[in-house]
Amino acid sequence: xxxxxxxxxxxxxxxxxxxxxxxxxxxxxxxxxxxxxxxxxxxxxxxxxxxxxxxxxxxxxxxxxxxxxxxxxxxxxxxxxxxxxxxxxxxxxxxxxxxxxxxxxxxxxxxxxxxxxxxxxxxxxxxxxxxxxxxxxxxxxxxxxxxxxxxxxxxxxxxxxxxxxxxxxxxxxxxxxxxxxxxxxxxxxxxxxxxxxxxxxxxxxxxxxxxxxxxxxxxxxxxxxxxxxxxxxxxxxxxxxxxxxxxxxxxxxxxxxxxxxxxxxxxxxxxxxxxxxxxxxxxxxxxxxxxxxxxxxxxxxxxxx
Amino acid sequence: xxxxxxxxxxxxxxxxxxxxxxxxxxxxxxxxxxxxxxxxxxxxxxxxxxxxxxxxxxxxxxxxxxxxxxxxxxxxxxxxxxxxxxxxxxxxxxxxxxxxxxxxxxxxxxxxxxxxxxxxxxxxxxxxxxxxxxxxxxxxxxxxxxxxxxxxxxxxxxxxxxxxxxxxxxxxxxxxxxxxxxxxxxxxxxxxxxxxxxxxxxxxxxxxxxxxxxxxxxxxxxxxxxxxxxxxxxxxxxxxxxxxxxxxxxxxxxxxxxxxxxxxxxxxxxxxxxxxxxxxxxxxxxxxxxxxxxxxxxxxxxxxxxxxxxxx
Numbered sequence: 081x082x083x084x085x086x087x088x089x090x091x092x093x094x095x096x097x098x099x100x101x102x103x104x105x106x107x108x109x110x111x112x113x114x115x116x117x118x119x120x121x122x123x124x125x126x127x128x129x130x131x132x133x134x135x136x137x138x139x140x141x142x143x144x145x146x147x148x149x150x151x152x153x154x155x156x157x158x159x160x161x162x163x164x165x166x167x168x169x170x171x172x173x174x175x176x177x178x179x180x181x182x183x184x185x186x187x188x189x190x191x192x193x194x195x196x197x198x199x200x201x202x203x204x205x206x207x208x209x210x211x212x213x214x215x216x217x218x219x220x221x222x223x224x225x226x227x228x229x230x231x232x233x234x235x236x237x238x239x240x241x242x243x244x245x246x247x248x249x250x251x252x253x254x255x256x257x258x259x260x261x262x263x264x265x266x267x268x269x270x271x272x273x274x275x276x277x278x279x280x281x282x283x284x285x286x287x288x289x290x291x292x293x294x295x296x297x298x299x300x301x302x303x304x305x306x307x308x309x310x311x312x313x314x315x316x317x318x319x320x321x322x323x324x325x326x327x328x329x330x331x332x333x334x335x336x337x338x339x340x341x342x343x344x345x346x347x348x349x350x351x352x353x354x355x356x357x358x359x360x361x362x363x364x365x366x367x368x369x370x371x372x373x374x375x376x377x378x379x380x381x382x383x384x385x
Numbered sequence: 386x387x388x389x390x391x392x393x394x395x396x397x398x399x400x401x402x403x404x405x406x407x408x409x410x411x412x413x414x415x416x417x418x419x420x421x422x423x424x425x426x427x428x429x430x431x432x433x434x435x436x437x438x439x440x441x442x443x444x445x446x447x448x449x450x451x452x453x454x455x456x457x458x459x460x461x462x463x464x465x466x467x468x469x470x471x472x473x474x475x476x477x478x479x480x481x482x483x484x485x486x487x488x489x490x491x492x493x494x495x496x497x498x499x500x501x502x503x504x505x506x507x508x509x510x511x512x513x514x515x516x517x518x519x520x521x522x523x524x525x526x527x528x529x530x531x532x533x534x535x536x537x538x539x540x541x542x543x544x545x546x547x548x549x550x551x552x553x554x555x556x557x558x559x560x561x562x563x564x565x566x567x568x569x570x571x572x573x574x575x576x577x578x579x580x581x582x583x584x585x586x587x588x589x590x591x592x593x594x595x596x597x598x599x600x601x602x603x604x605x606x607x608x609x610x611x612x613x614x615x616x617x618x619x620x621x622x623x624x625x626x627x628x629x630x631x632x633x634x635x636x637x638x639x640x641x642x643x644x645x646x647x648x649x650x651x652x653x654x655x656x657x658x659x660x661x662x663x664x665x666x667x668x669x670x671x672x673x674x675x676x677x678x679x680x681x682x683x684x685x686x687x688x689x690x691x692x693x694x695x696x697x
Contacts, residue, residue, distance in 0.1 A: 215396065216403030219678050221636025224654075224670065228407060231658040231666050232414035308528055312640055315530050316655050331531055335644070338534055339542045346538065349531035357526035364522075 114365025120358025128174040135168035139325040148341045158343040160333050166344055169325035170351045176326045177355065180241055181306040185299045187245040192252020193291070199253070200260030201283055211257065217250040222309050230318045237320045244309050248302055255298055259291045293370040300366055304359035311352055327352050389689060397682050404674035405457045408667040409450055412440070415663075423466060423661050439463070440664075462668035467660050472668035475653060480672070482552050483649040486572065486641065487634040489565050493573020494580050494634075495627055501577070502584025503619075506592060507611055517581065524578035529637055533571040533644035540567055550646040568645045572637050576630055587622035591615045625688055635677050 127134060137155075143163035151158040157166035199210040217225070222244070229243035263269060264287070272282045307327075313319035314328025322329060327348060334344025415422050420436040437443050440463070441452060456462070462472040505517040524532075541549040553564035591597065592615050600610045639651030646652070650673050657665035 212396070212399055213403070216400045219400055219681060220404075220407070220674055221633070221677065223636055223639060224673055225407075227639070227654060227658065228411055228666070228670050229414070231663075232411045233416070304526070311528050312530065315528075315640070316643055318655070318658060328528075331528075331534070335534065338538050342538045342542075345531065345534050349528065349534070352528050352531065353523070353526050356528075357523060360522055360526055 112365075113361045114369060117358050117360070117362030117365055120354065121362060124174060124178065124355050124358060127171060128178050131171050131175055135165075135171040137165035137168040139164065139169045139172040140323040148337060148344075150341070151343050151347070157347040158341065160330075160341075160344050161337060166330065166334075166348055169330050170327065170348045172325040173327045173330060173348075173351065174355075176237070176320060176324065177307050177310060177352075180237075180244065180310045181303040183241050184244045184248060184306040184310075185303050187241070188248035188252050188302065189295055189299055191245070191249045192254075193256050193288075193295070195249070195253040196256025196258075197260055197283055197287065197291075200257035201264060201279075201287065203261075203264075207257070210253075214250045214253050214257075218254065220247070222247040222305065223312055226309055226313060227316075227318065230313060235318055235321050237324075240310055240313055240319050243313070244306050247309065248306065251302070252295070252298060255294055256291050259294055260287055263287050263290045297363060297367045297370060300359055300363040304356045304363065307352065307356055307359070390686070393682055393685055397678055400678045401458075401671075401675050402454070404671050404678070405454055406450075407674070408457070408670045409453045411667060411670065412663050413446075418442075419663065423663065457667075457671055462671070463664040465657075465665045466662045467657075467665070472665045473672075475665060476650060476668050476672050479648045479650060479653050482647060483635065483638050483642070483651065484676075485565065486568055486638050486647065486649060487631060489569035490572030490576060490634045490637070490641075491627065491631045493569050494576035494630060497573060497577035498580025498626075499584050499623060502581040503588050503611070503616065505581065505585045506588035507607075509589065518585070521578040521581040524574055525582075527575065528640075529571060529575040530640040530644050532575055533568070533641055536567050536571050537644065552647045552649075564645075564647070568641045568647055571644070572634055572641050575637065576634055580626055580630060583626045584619070584623055587619045587626075588615060591619045594618070625684065631680055635673070635680070 141164065143159075146155070146159050146163040147161055149155055149159040149163075155165050155167065157170060160166055160169075195210060195214075199207045220228075225247040226240075226243040229246055230239060233239040233242065269282060269286050272286050273279075277285075310319060311326070311328035311331070314326040315332045316328075317332060319328055320326050330348040331345045331352075334341065334346075334348065337344055412419055418433070418437075420433045420440065420442060421428065424433055424436060434443075441449050444452075460473045464470060465472045465475055468475060501517050501521070505514045508514045537549055540547045547567050548560075548564050551564060553560035592611075597610060597614050600614045601607075605614075638649055639654065641647070642649040642651040643655060650669055654666065654669040654673070657663075657669060
């Protein structure tokens, strides 16, 4: 009955709550979040794909005759101090944000999978050492770690992806390992080993599939995080370099004009909020549908940026 | 308890060493010769050689690492390449600003999040609950720097209530507090969303317990049931949230400081990165990370002390 509210708030981990709430109606209600999230994210993808068609102007062409114009029918988000159309910049920025999020999550999930699977499956000394390193890395806020990497490598799109990817890898490794450790001693894995199936094959065919659900949930939530961290780096001027239209950079450009031209930062931020909201809805929904045991691990635990 | 304490302290020591190692690797990850990168294309051979010596880059790697670690653990990160003062002093002079912001942000997030979460739990599945949860999800999805800018626009520019930048260091206590208001609000609201969600679920869990049903069955007023029976038991998870919160807030200060041009470790870090002042970057990274590690350890200890269910 009370599913919607529960879906919005993962509990600190009571399966009992989930059990009491599992009725037909609650399943339907629960998926509202998932469906809403899917719709939002599909829309964002559509905008990214159709950016050239949707954006009315060139996102990086200056037009000094229309500097700092308030929103109008010609420029629905107004223009910035170079006379660039803010809406067009935001639309093109979608591509960069999604690209960064997608690659970062893929790299972090795959890297984390390898580290977590091997560490958890082999166990012993290796596992101890690897997990201590992961613990240390997890203690860094993602933004601090990403900033440190950017400081050394310098600003560029590739380095942003690398920096955020490095910052996100530990959480995936930790998650994968915890699943592997819980699965390792189960009968079907023991049976596979007893049958003489090679270790790698056991890992791939019998252990790996059990990790999928939690990893999908973690990926959605991390994509939201990646977008926030990328935007933060760009906002600090340490991300993808200008004049590339990234969401963080557009907001940063508008900073100095907050008093007289608040639309630049004000309206462009809606793009980040909408996308991250969509991913958060997706994450909340996916968690409940795919893996009720993960409640409380997702949106709450990941907030370290 | 003692075993737990020893293990936890060992982990802390290891983590601090890890932070120092990350800071060391930072300098080694610079593509090319760090001295050349720092000084730029027009530097003379002599000045590059001098800087290499100063940074210890002319020695074998393991020696560099050992000397970096021993010096860093003593708080010696060398001198800032910009101000020529010890990098450690630069961090120390702004450390207080960041701590005060993180503390104030934590207070705001608890003031907002705990009542909102309890209220939502008590009014579960009623409109108030939905509205609270939607607001919380919305606030969680806002980048904190954007929220800061919006607050700045409304409270400083539109209403003219608060100062827009700096920390009001010279203006006495009241000025300092006034300068803290908006940054703390931005940080606190952003974090408060998470606190709301966690408080709500912690309270919900307690409300379902048998002793709450018993209290209701005895005919106790609902206010007493919630206040005396439910909240007391939900206090522990909420306390943990508060402590975890503080560690996360420390990270969030980087962006908030940037928006409000507040001095602090975040501002120092960002400007040091801009100026390629690597010793300064290293100092901030190590001290920042160590502060967070310390807070995390205190949380663990606190939790273990307060909750009898945590076996030591």
